[in-house]
Amino acid sequence: MDTQFLKAFVEIADCGSFTQAAERLHLSQPAISKRVTALEEQIGHALFDRVGRRISLTDAGRMLLPYARQVLQQIEDGKRALSHLHEEIGGRLSIGTSHHIGLHRLPPVLRRYTQDYPSVDLDIHFMDSEVACEAVLAGKLELGIVTLPTQPLPQLQQQMVWPDPLAVVVGRHHPLAGRRKLSLRELAEHPAVLPDQATYTHRIVTAELQRLGATPRVRLATNYLETLKMLAAIGLGWSVLPASMLDDSLCVLKIPELSVQRELGLVWHEKRAISAAAQALIALLPEHRERTGRR
Incomplete structure (x- = not known):
């Protein structure tokens, strides 16, 4: 059984799409379809139900999937172990x-x-x-x-x-910019632009805010910190960003009770x-x- 056939099968199962799987494997869609067809011919069972553009695993596909993952992983582990035999x-x-x-x-x-x-x-x-x-x-x-x-x-x-210390920041023209003393309650009265809820950074920030009894009013959320930096710099809200990203477009707010860091x-x-x-x-x-x- 060709491992390239198994790779195509596993990738399609993970993506739920022949097109996306082909892109990830740097193949054309006809090429990845041929690999799956060849694998189905070898084992004598259809692996996917194809209804229009939607696909799902057949019973045979669900049964084969964990074995296919195990075979591919064992081969990869073998390659990694053998890499130690080479001087270079x-x-x-x-x-x-x-x-x-x-x-x-x-x-x-x-x-x-x-x-x-x-x-x-x-x-x-x-x-x-x-x-x-x-x-x-x-x-x-x-x-x-x-x-x-x-x-x-x-x-x-x-x-x-x-260690990656985080800072509470606003744009230079934000109403809170330049304040020497600022409470967490005052900060929470203003809208925030924060990392997306699914991110570890969001969990770190909101857990610390909630521990101190504050719930941020989130105006916008995104996965990309560079985008959050831009949104804060133009005044759409306060944000929490790595100190390594700070520049003249932002003003750091000093909130004594709030200290946030990620790793x-x-x-x-x-x-x-x-x-x-x-x-x-x-x-x-x-x-x-x-x-x-x-x-």
Whole structure:
């Protein structure tokens, strides 16, 4: 049974779409359809019910799916284990990271990594931290460099690399800008623009606000911190952003009772083999933190 057929089957099952699966695997739709058809011919059962544009797994498809995932993961684990036999570190390393970390933390790390390990084929996926963690758990990614989960996830190991203090900010022309003393109650009277509810950052911020008895009045929410920075800068509301993003377009509000921080770092699956390429990156990240003064 060809593993490429299994990969196509699993990706379609996860996406619920031949078109999306083809895009993720960098295939044409006819090509991915042929792989599924060939797999169905090999096992003698239809794997998907196709009704118009909607697809769903047949009983045979639901039965095969966990076995297909296990086969693909065992093959990937074997490749990672064998990577330690080579003196030169190489191969493919799949990592997922957020846009914020990709812009503000990773460039010097990846520059050093590609210089030290030119034979590694870096496969970088930009996505929400929560999605990256799920992809690591599912075996689709070897490592995540993410905002760490607020609660430990089963089978997911994590290592903090960068503490990331957050600041309450407004635009320069916001009514609260320049206030020397500000209470949390006064802040809550104004609309906020905050990270989306599904994000770890949103959970960290709202949990701290609720602990202090404040409920933010959220005007807009988005996953992208760069967008939140723009929205705050033009005066649509106050926000909570990493201190590393602050510039002259924003004014930091000092609220004595409010202190918020998140942690950025690594996640990997505790029961799956770690390749030599991944271990090299895991070792490099803390070194980078030391050189940058633990920012």
